Amino acid sequence: MRALQIRRKAVKLGLARIVSPVSPTMAAKIGPLELRSIDDPANPGGKDSVGWQQVRTRLAGICGSDVALVEGHASTYFEDWVSFPFVPGHEVVGELESGQRVILEPVLGHAARGLSLPFDGASPADGDDYSHLAMESNGGALEAGIQTGFCCSTGGGWAPWFWAHDSQLHPIADDMPDERAVLVEPLAGGIHGALLARPAIAGIENPVIAVLGAGTMGLAAIAGLKRYVPEARVVVGARYPHQQAYAKALGADVVVPGSELQRAVRRQVGGMVVGGALTSGAHVTIDAVGSNSSVVDALGMTRPRGRVVLLGMPADVTLDLTGLWHRETELKGAYTYGTETLADGTVAKTFDLAVDTANHFEAERLLSATYPLADHVDAIAHAATAGRRGAVKVAFDMRTGDL
Amino acid sequence: MPRPGFVLDVDRSTPPMLFWRGENFSLEKLPADRSRVIYPPEPLAGLDDVDGAIKNALLNPMDAEPLPTLLKPDMKLTICFDDASLSLPKMRQPDTRQRIIEAVLEMAAEAGVDDVHLIAALGLHRRMHDYELKHVLGDRIFDAFHPRGTLYQHDAEDYDNLAVIGETEEGEILEINKRVAESDLVVYANVNQVAMDGGWKSITTGVASYRCLSFHHNPKTLQNTRSLMDRHHSALHQSLWRMGEVLRDQGPQIFTVETTLNTNTFPKPFDFLAKREWEWNAKDRATYLATQKSLSAMPLKARRKIMHSIESPYEMTSVQAGFTPTVHEETLKNVYAQHLVEVEGQTDILTMGIPYICPYNPEGVMNPILVMCMGLGYLFNMYCGKPLVREGGVIIMTHPTYRDFNPVHHPSYIDFFEEVLTDTTDPAVMSERWEKKYAEDEWYRHLYRTGNAYHGVHPFYAWYWGAHGQQHAGKVIIVGGDAPTVRRLGFTPASTMNDAFEIASDVVGRSPSITHLHVPSVLVADVK
Numbered sequence: 048m049r050a051l052q053i054r055r056k057a058v059k060l061g062l063a064r065i066v067s068p069v070s071p072t073m074a075a076k077i078g079p080l081e082l083r084s085i086d087d088p089a090n091p092g093g094k095d096s097v098g099w100q101q102v103r104t105r106l107a108g109i110c111g112s113d114v115a116l117v118e119g120h121a122s123t124y125f126e127d128w129v130s131f132p133f134v135p136g137h138e139v140v141g142e143l144e145s146g147q148r149v150i151l152e153p154v155l156g157h158a159a160r161g162l163s164l165p166f167d168g169a170s171p172a173d174g175d176d177y178s179h180l181a182m183e184s185n186g187g188a189l190e191a192g193i194q195t196g197f198c199c200s201t202g203g204g205w206a207p208w209f210w211a212h213d214s215q216l217h218p219i220a221d222d223m224p225d226e227r228a229v230l231v232e233p234l235a236g237g238i239h240g241a242l243l244a245r246p247a248i249a250g251i252e253n254p255v256i257a258v259l260g261a262g263t264m265g266l267a268a269i270a271g272l273k274r275y276v277p278e279a280r281v282v283v284g285a286r287y288p289h290q291q292a293y294a295k296a297l298g299a300d301v302v303v304p305g306s307e308l309q310r311a312v313r314r315q316v317g318g319m320v321v322g323g324a325l326t327s328g329a330h331v332t333i334d335a336v337g338s339n340s341s342v343v344d345a346l347g348m349t350r351p352r353g354r355v356v357l358l359g360m361p362a363d364v365t366l367d368l369t370g371l372w373h374r375e376t377e378l379k380g381a382y383t384y385g386t387e388t389l390a391d392g393t394v395a396k397t398f399d400l401a402v403d404t405a406n407h408f409e410a411e412r413l414l415s416a417t418y419p420l421a422d423h424v425d426a427i428a429h430a431a432t433a434g435r436r437g438a439v440k441v442a443f444d445m446r447t448g449d450l
Numbered sequence: 451m452p453r454p455g456f457v458l459d460v461d462r463s464t465p466p467m468l469f470w471r472g473e474n475f476s477l478e479k480l481p482a483d484r485s486r487v488i489y490p491p492e493p494l495a496g497l498d499d500v501d502g503a504i505k506n507a508l509l510n511p512m513d514a515e516p517l518p519t520l521l522k523p524d525m526k527l528t529i530c531f532d533d534a535s536l537s538l539p540k541m542r543q544p545d546t547r548q549r550i551i552e553a554v555l556e557m558a559a560e561a562g563v564d565d566v567h568l569i570a571a572l573g574l575h576r577r578m579h580d581y582e583l584k585h586v587l588g589d590r591i592f593d594a595f596h597p598r599g600t601l602y603q604h605d606a607e608d609y610d611n612l613a614v615i616g617e618t619e620e621g622e623i624l625e626i627n628k629r630v631a632e633s634d635l636v637v638y639a640n641v642n643q644v645a646m647d648g649g650w651k652s653i654t655t656g657v658a659s660y661r662c663l664s665f666h667h668n669p670k671t672l673q674n675t676r677s678l679m680d681r682h683h684s685a686l687h688q689s690l691w692r693m694g695e696v697l698r699d700q701g702p703q704i705f706t707v708e709t710t711l712n713t714n715t716f717p718k719p720f721d722f723l724a725k726r727e728w729e730w731n732a733k734d735r736a737t738y739l740a741t742q743k744s745l746s747a748m749p750l751k752a753r754r755k756i757m758h759s760i761e762s763p764y765e766m767t768s769v770q771a772g773f774t775p776t777v778h779e780e781t782l783k784n785v786y787a788q789h790l791v792e793v794e795g796q797t798d799i800l801t802m803g804i805p806y807i808c809p810y811n812p813e814g815v816m817n818p819i820l821v822m823c824m825g826l827g828y829l830f831n832m833y834c835g836k837p838l839v840r841e842g843g844v845i846i847m848t849h850p851t852y853r854d855f856n857p858v859h860h861p862s863y864i865d866f867f868e869e870v871l872t873d874t875t876d877p878a879v880m881s882e883r884w885e886k887k888y889a890e891d892e893w894y895r896h897l898y899r900t901g902n903a904y905h906g907v908h909p910f911y912a913w914y915w916g917a918h919g920q921q922h923a924g925k926v927i928i929v930g931g932d933a934p935t936v937r938r939l940g941f942t943p944a945s946t947m948n949d950a951f952e953i954a955s956d957v958v959g960r961s962p963s964i965t966h967l968h969v970p971s972v973l974v975a976d977v978k
Contacts (some may be wrong), residue, residue, distance in 0.1 A: 194513055314869050319893035 136204025237267020284308025474615025496765020650694025
């Protein structure tokens with residue numbers, strides 16, 4: 048079949064990295080992503096092939112981590128956790144042979160690899176040992192890969208079809224449009240980040256949570272906070288006017304340009320500014336950007352003994368950690384989703400919460416543009432410059448069957 | 451003999467008029483046959499012997515004993531002086547205050563007074579930088595007093611060093627600097643650049659506490675101040691004079707020295723600014739073009755630096771000393787002699803160019819709140835009798851209105867712009883909803899007390915300054931301003947003067963009368 052594929056080509060990655068700040072379009076052209084004919088992937092379930100199904104892609108989103116990969120900015124950390132060549136695409140709404148539409152929970156967890164779950168009812172990303180993600184399984188039929196979209200065995204959403212395990216599939220109702228469903232995966236990530244703020248504000252009256260960045264993940268975090276951490280006052284720094292408008296529409300209490308977030312936080316919590324950092328600050332800051340400066344900013348606007356949640360994939364960051372040490376700041380990563388404990392003590396799967404949230408906010412409003420696979424250069428360039436082009440989420444549309 | 455101010459009726463042969471646009475200028479053609487331009491009087495002649503005049507005023511005061519007779523060896527003498535908000539632009543050295551204080555110190559030394567403190571009466575303004583103090587006082591005074599800690603700046607938040615003098619019949623509490631309150635004699639060295647300044651205002655605002663200032667620096671008072679330049683019709687000054695009477699009856703003895711300046715504002719190469727446009731010769735036109743083009747080509751910071759480096763060749767036109775209210779009446783006569791222009795009737799549209807400077811940004815950035823303050827606060831209030839523009843009329847200002855702030859001088863202005871103005875532009879509402887938070891903010895308080903920041907509440911006061919103008923005008927248009935910033939102020943942006951007239955026609959019709967307040971320099975319209 049014809050699919051977009053990434054192969055491990057250091058030269059292309061290097062060139063894309065050099066060119067991307069100047070021309071995202073050129074970076075997408077010369078980078079490691081190619082539309083090419085590939086062999087249909089074999090069933091990754093191996094001999095037994097229990098629970099694996101072919102999923103026809105309907106819409107597949109372009110994530111910030113995908114863009115980072117295509118433009119050569121992704122960390123080398125993941126080299127041992129993925130298997131080349133792979134078809135990207137992990138934000139997917141697709142269709143089974145039965146006609147049932149499904150959303151993909153892309154983590155290739157224990158169930159997909161024929162292993163026992165870390166606990167009863169665990170989601171694919173649960174567990175405290177990631178060894179299964181980095182090793183081949185199912186008798187060698189399933190190679191290493193943290194998720195569908197980063198594994199050479201399963202294929203991915205940027206192709207007409209791919210393999211997925213039952214544990215990864217969430218059927219959706221007939222009245223949920225594809226355009227809304229394709230936002231469920233990023234929403235789940237944002238909700239997970241939002242819920243990671245909760246332990247740091249337990250018992251605090253009028254907690255303040257700052258959200259740095261209002262791209263897809265920042266907006267997803269805002270949605271998650273307003274749905275599941277309603278007691279918090281949410282202060283958002285959004286760079287572009289349309290992002291500010293979306294943040295307000297999702298219920299953020301205070302929305303300011305990104306450069307003014309620190310001041311806005313101070314206005315909420317008081318305190319002073321000393322050496323460029325707040326003496327107090329937000330109880331929790333969710334960094335939905337993941338850049339060097341955003342991490343520095345997040346640390347400087349979070350109060351001593353507060354928590355910084357790194358929701359945006361940070362990659363290679365250089366920073367002075369003296370402030371973190373002095374302020375006893377907790378730095379918390381927020382990767383994907385899993386099983387969540389809510390305020391009332393009930394347990395829920397993040398994806399179920401995300402479906403609920405997507406319906407509540409009519410998340411299709413965040414899908415700005417769709418492209419056929421053949422226009423992947425334009426699509427990637429659009430996604431890479433989404434903010435300044437007034438967009439949020441860009442996706443590939445394969446519903447017509449045309450590539 | 452300087453020519454008095456006058457009103458020019460614009461006809462087809464009238465050349466375009468000069469408008470300030472922040473750190474630059476433009477020439478704007480005003481519609482013929484329905485526009486008029488109010489020109490200020492030419493600068494009055496300065497005193498020939500300034501030091502002699504000061505000495506004479508100290509020795510022959512009004513309704514007071516000569517200064518030397520008030521000076522005793524064992525007394526506490528405090529000399530207060532106006533801060534860097536005066537003069538605008540800063541005057542060439544030696545500054546008037548230096549000359550007055552040197553004369554006072556000489557007499558104090560002769561009398562054997564050795565407990566002398568010098569206090570910058572800055573109210574809630576920012577503390578002056580050392581170089582500004584040196585500019586105002588001269589190196590000799592600065593070096594003699596500053597290292598010993600006897601030259602310092604008033605701190606309206608230092609409650610250990612504030613004292614309540616008393617209360618007016620209206621319940622206004624006069625609370626001032628304790629050193630001033632406990633002095634045997636207070637000499638105030640004033641620069642009276644406009645009629646709003648001076649009199650009891652000098653001490654009842656300059657060395658007062660926030661609590662004390664809040665009795666008159668509020669929307670209700672400022673909306674009923676008609677105008678700031680007409681003391682007898684100003685609710686602000688009425689409050690200040692009530693406090694002044696408390697000061698007179700219950701406070702220390704005050705010996706006021708007030709001075710007036712002429713309007714000789716700009717040195718070369720900017721002296722063309724003081725000329726009337728139709729009198730510009732070829733050299734003036736060439737200088738204007740060269741200056742305007744050069745400034746346009748420069749980065750904003752460079753433009754600002756050039757403008758703030760201007761030192762005015764002001765000359766002192768009068769000095770009077772003694773009992774505060776008597777002195778001030780004489781001062782007002784001298785101020786009005788320089789500023790007053792008789793104008794017949796009001797206008798539908800008032801146009802004004804907003805310069806790069808106002809009393810609250812010496813050496814700093816003219817941020818959007820200060821643009822409002824300068825336009826609706828100061829320039830709109832340049833009247834006696836009736837406002838130049840009729841009620842419900844349109845005010846058109848020209849200024850780039852960039853969203854730029856000096857974070858050292860104006861930290862609370864930044865938050866005011868982002869937080870308060872996004873909520874309301876109504877002075878009464880913001881006073882009720884937001885003022886207390888800003889007044890009591892610990893960070894602002896810290897920066898005011900230890901840095902060079904205006905008090906946290908100051909942007910509110912700057913906004914209230916324009917409250918009367920805001921209430922009076924039917925629409926305010928800013929030509930050439932950053933559109934989103936202008937809208938945040940509650941005003942309407944326009945790209946050209948003609949666009950502004952078009953926009954104004956919704957309010958004042960197609961053939962409105964137009965009056966241009968010619969700035970520079972300063973004038974007060976006596977509207978009949």
